[in-house]
Amino acid sequence: KELKKLAREGYWATSRALRARVYHQLIQQVTCRLVTPDALVYTDVANRLFGKQSVSSHPLPDFLEGCSMPTYCLTVEGVTALKKILICIDNLFPDITYSPILPSLVALLLHYSEEEAQCFENISRLIASNAPHTSYIDQSFLAHQASCMTFGDLANKHCPAAHRLIASTSENVFEVYSEWLSWLFHDLPFNYVIRIFDVYLLEGQKVLYRIALALLKQYRLSVTSTELEGIDIKTDLQAFVQNIGEHVTVDKLLERAFGIRLFSRKEIWLLQMANRKALMERGMTMVQSRHPPSCRQSFHLAVDMQNFSSSIVTAQEMRIIWSWIPERFSLFPPLLLFSTSEDGCSLQRFYSCCEGYEPTVLLIKTTEQEVCGAFLSSDWSERRKSGATSGFFGTGECFVFTVRPEMERYEWVFIKKPELAKAVPRSRQRSPSPSPTSLLSSSPDGRRASSNLLTVPTPQRTKGRLSPFLAIRHFLLPSKTASMFMSGSQEGIIIGGGGGRALTLDAELLWGHTESCETFDNPPLCQENFKVQLLEAWGFQ
Numbered sequence: 001k002e003l004k005k006l007a008r009e010g011y012w013a014t015s016r017a018l019r020a021r022v023y024h025q026l027i028q029q030v031t032c033r034l035v036t037p038d039a040l041v042y043t044d045v046a047n048r049l050f051g052k053q054s055v056s057s058h059p060l061p062d063f064l065e066g067c068s069m070p071t072y073c074l075t076v077e078g079v080t081a082l083k084k085i086l087i088c089i090d091n092l093f094p095d096i097t098y099s100p101i102l103p104s105l106v107a108l109l110l111h112y113s114e115e116e117a118q119c120f121e122n123i124s125r126l127i128a129s130n131a132p133h134t135s136y137i138d139q140s141f142l143a144h145q146a147s148c149m150t151f152g153d154l155a156n157k158h159c160p161a162a163h164r165l166i167a168s169t170s171e172n173v174f175e176v177y178s179e180w181l182s183w184l185f186h187d188l189p190f191n192y193v194i195r196i197f198d199v200y201l202l203e204g205q206k207v208l209y210r211i212a213l214a215l216l217k218q219y220r221l222s223v224t225s226t227e228l229e230g231i232d233i234k235t236d237l238q239a240f241v242q243n244i245g246e247h248v249t250v251d252k253l254l255e256r257a258f259g260i261r262l263f264s265r266k267e268i269w270l271l272q273m274a275n276r277k278a279l280m281e282r283g284m285t286m287v288q289s290r291h292p293p294s295c296r297q298s299f300h301l302a303v304d305m306q307n308f309s310s311s312i313v314t315a316q317e318m319r320i321i322w323s324w325i326p327e328r329f330s331l332f333p334p335l336l337l338f339s340t341s342e343d344g345c346s347l348q349r350f351y352s353c354c355e356g357y358e359p360t361v362l363l364i365k366t367t368e369q370e371v372c373g374a375f376l377s378s379d380w381s382e383r384r385k386s387g388a389t390s391g392f393f394g395t396g397e398c399f400v401f402t403v404r405p406e407m408e409r410y411e412w413v414f415i416k417k418p419e420l421a422k423a424v425p426r427s428r429q430r431s432p433s434p435s436p437t438s439l440l441s442s443s444p445d446g447r448r449a450s451s452n453l454l455t456v457p458t459p460q461r462t463k464g465r466l467s468p469f470l471a472i473r474h475f476l477l478p479s480k481t482a483s484m485f486m487s488g489s490q491e492g493i494i495i496g497g498g499g500g501r502a503l504t505l506d507a508e509l510l511w512g513h514t515e516s517c518e519t520f521d522n523p524p525l526c527q528e529n530f531k532v533q534l535l536e537a538w539g540f541q
Contacts, residue, residue: 007198008254019198020112024122026201030136032128037092039117045088046117055083061090063139067100068182072107072190081116082107088120093127098141104185105137108197133269134204142284145178146275149327151209152177153271156324157415158213158260162220167323170233174327179234180212187241192250199254206265207257214257215241218248261417263470271326271469278328308334311341311534312363312371317403321361324409325375326397326469329359332540340535345509350537351488355381357539359397362495364503364512364526365534371403372514372525374495374503376486383488392497394485396470400495400502402525410502410522412470412485484519496520509535 012018037045049058060069060083071079085106089096096102106123113119126136138144152174156163167173184196199207219240244253262268308315322330337360338353354360358379365371375398382393396412484497496502498518503525505512510532514525 004199004202007202008258010195010198010251012198013195016112020114023109023112023201024118027122027125030125030129031131032125033130036128037121037124039115039121041092042085042088042117042120045091046084049087049091050084055080055087058083058087061086061096063090063096063099064103065098067103068186069103070107070186072104072111072193074107074110078107078110081110081119085110085116085120085123089123089127092124093139096127096139098144099137099139100144101181101185102137104193105197108194111194131204133266135269135272136200136204142276142279144181145279145284146272147205148174148178148180149275149279150268150272151180151212152327153275154209154213154262154268155216156326157411158262159216159220160409162216163323164320165220165223166233167320169229169231173323174330176234176237179238181208183212183215183237183241184208187238188244189242192244192253195250195254204265206262206268209268210257210260210262211253213260214253215244217256217260218244218253222247267469274326274469275328278331282331310336310363310536311339312365312536313403317371317407320407321373321375321401321403324399324401325359325361329540334361335539335541336536337539338535338537340509340532345532345535347488347490347492347505347507347509350509350535351380351383354537354539355379359540361538362503363403363534363536363538364505364532366512366526366530367533368527368530369533370405370526370530372401372503373403374398374400374486376495378486380488392484392487392494396483396485398485398495400520400522400525410520413519413521484517496522505532505535 006012012022064086069082071082074082082103086103089102089106102123105126106119109119109122110116113122127139129136138147155177163173166176170176185193188196196207196211219237222240223236240247248256308318310318313321318334322334335357337357338350343349343353356379359375359377360380361373361375363371363373377395377397378393385393396414399409399411401407401409485495487494490507492507493505494501494503496517496519500515500517501513502517502520502522503512503514512530512532514528514530516523
């Protein structure tokens with residue numbers, strides 16, 4: 001904790017010699033694979049590869065294809081050393097297929113290394129780090145894309161104003177977020193990036209997410225929607241970061257970055273793994289260096305404006321809703337699973353059409369022409385796993401929203417206040433959830449959900465399957481009503497709970513009720529008692 005405080009406050013920023021010693025000692029303490037090349041190995045390999053030849057006779061590694069190579073004011077000799085180290089990395093780490101930030105990290109380390117062999121040893125330890133749930137350097141295009149998706153997910157949750165601005169002005173939101181590492185290790189001035197490097201060596205990739213989020217928040221403060229009309233937001237963001245000194249000091253930027261309350265390193269790692277899995281399901285491989293140009297665009301298609309058809313929302317409205325959902329699902333186009341206009345007003349029909357799809361998006365249009373809905377992270381078949389009392393299920397990725405008269409999203413209350421939910425020790429079991437069957441027949445404030453009406457759903461674990469991102473069993477929640485995401489029974493559907501329910505629908509899908517609830521901290525999503533004109537459920541193709 002003391003070291004983190006010193007790094008964040010720039011304690012060793014005033015002395016080059018002190019910073020050089022600190023860097024070396026910090027990196028030597030990084031846990032890494034047993035066989036990791038050191039300075040002696042570098043000397044041998046460099047002599048064998050280069051001998052008396054000049055470095056220019058050797059091509060740069062394939063893993064740098066299409067990547068920029070910032071030199072951060074290195075001398076001609078320094079740039080030569082940078083290229084030699086990168087070529088030796090390629091020789092000794094053949095598994096690296098794509099790594100756009102490696103040149104920047106090597107260039108920064110060279111400034112604070114006694115010799116290039118020491119620089120090589122230090123960067124090798126960062127490459128070979130095997131600390132649990134900690135990553136320093138993405139080493140494949142798959143990992144890089146997953147990190148970009150993870151940043152997009154975090155921006156969606158922690159920078160809603162900036163995210164809304166980008167979603168409304170950019171055809172492809174992901175394309176904007178895919179530049180997040182370039183903001184840090186290409187566009188920021190040296191005196192900013194070196195301070196970021198100080199904390200990155202101590203805290204890993206999570207720090208980079210924090211600082212990029214802080215840049216995004218700062219950018220939103222500096223522009224208005226009207227100023228961005230007709231402007232390429234990706235280029236505008238890059239120019240903003242390059243001129244960051246006009247907007248905020250490095251100390252203030254770091255202070256704001258560490259004021260953002262992110263989830264734990266493990267939770268972010270789970271999200272990253274889920275994003276990797278989704279990319280692999282779309283056909284991306286570990287050894288792939290980059291997308292072939294022909295299929296590159298297909299990985300992040302927005303809602304097809306020409307062919308999208310809904311009786312409730314327009315294509316533009318669906319595009320905004322799609323920008324709210326986690327990146328790994330927005331890889332896939334929307335698929336209509338159920339519609340009351342085609343399938344009738346039957347809850348059992350709704351369940352049979354939606355089961356097997358995870359997640360789903362629920363859209364409701366009332367007879368008063370109001371439109372609201374919910375993003376529901378779990379398969380509806382989960383409702384059977386908690387027995388006759390039909391417990392709540394779902395994860396912290398669920399949210400509710402309004403579309404008309406205004407578009408607004410209400411996420412799990414702990415997204416904005418993660419410090420309220422402590423990480424659960426492995427030995428502890430998940431807290432029980434109140435039974436929604438009793439809530440369906442209770443008063444609107446839910447006061448009848450007393451302790452004898454609690455049920456403890458058995459966590460279903462599939463061998464070899466990662467725990468879901470924001471699964472409730474990862475947290476010690478202060479209230480049993482904080483995790484009432486979704487529930488289904490023969491009597492109806494409930495979404496959100498605690499002090500009320502965000503959405504309740506009856507067994508005929510004709511009548512509904514909405515009110516404030518503790519799970520999402522939402523106001524009523526439309527008139528409190530409403531009649532359903534149309535209801536649709538969407539899945540992911």
